[in-house]
Amino acid sequence: MKTLKYYFAKAKKEKFAIGQFNFSDWSQVKGIIAAAANLKSPIILGTSEGESKFVGSQEAVAMVKILRRKTGLPIFLNLDHAKSFEYIKEAILAGYDMVHFDGSKLPLEENIKISKKVAALAKKHGVVVEGEVGRFGTDASRLYKEKFEIKEEDLTSSADAQLYVKKTGVDVLAVSVGTFHGIDNSGASPNIRLERLKEIAEKVALPLVLHGGSGTPEKDVAQAIGLGICKININTDIRLAFSARLRKMLEINKDEITPYKYLAEPIEAVRAVVEEKIKLFGSVSKA
């Protein structure tokens, strides 16, 4: 199988984005993999620190290894939004293919210092590193009751991004250009700042990453990919589809106690969402 770096280079050249789909347990993985297999797409499975603790880092690695072997698909595993060097080290040693260091709350100098250390360790193990400059709006619920607008000062500055990339040696860069984690009640959220993205892409040659992909209007996604976005992260849309269908199944089958019977439909709901995203990201038949 070709490496993740190969697929990032291919995405940049051919202007598509690899979907990163986060999961909390095996049921969602089943839906995500079914979508990737149907559409012959490369994918990245993602676990946040919380998700990786729930699933188990070594268990997640073992799962991905077997899925790769069974399907022959380029399936990779990323540790999403890790906040400490120690946790990243654990994931690298466990066998993750990629790690994302989120030093966005730190002063730029400190972010650069730790990112550099992460990149040096990752390089030794052949692991891809995602860095981050700028901040994404987020809160625990991910379902905002009001319209969410990202603060101007949280957007990535192109000068900071250029300096960060030059000093750290990361492989791909997450940029804050108007998206946020979760979805709000306005429907057509968020408002991607394409001008800002263009400015960053002119100064940074690395593949760029868009977080907060749920609820992003289709035309904004297509334009962002055209401007250099090579990976898009999706979590909330999967959680929503899975949880809503599970609630419905338990409600209409009050006496059903066999998990594989009531979980089949929520898995199917995840497959449908992921297939939609893969088509939108243009990664069909890119495996």
Ligand code: 13P
């Ligand atoms: P959403 O929950 O908005 O899809 O964002 C996911 C994400 O960016 C994970 O890093």
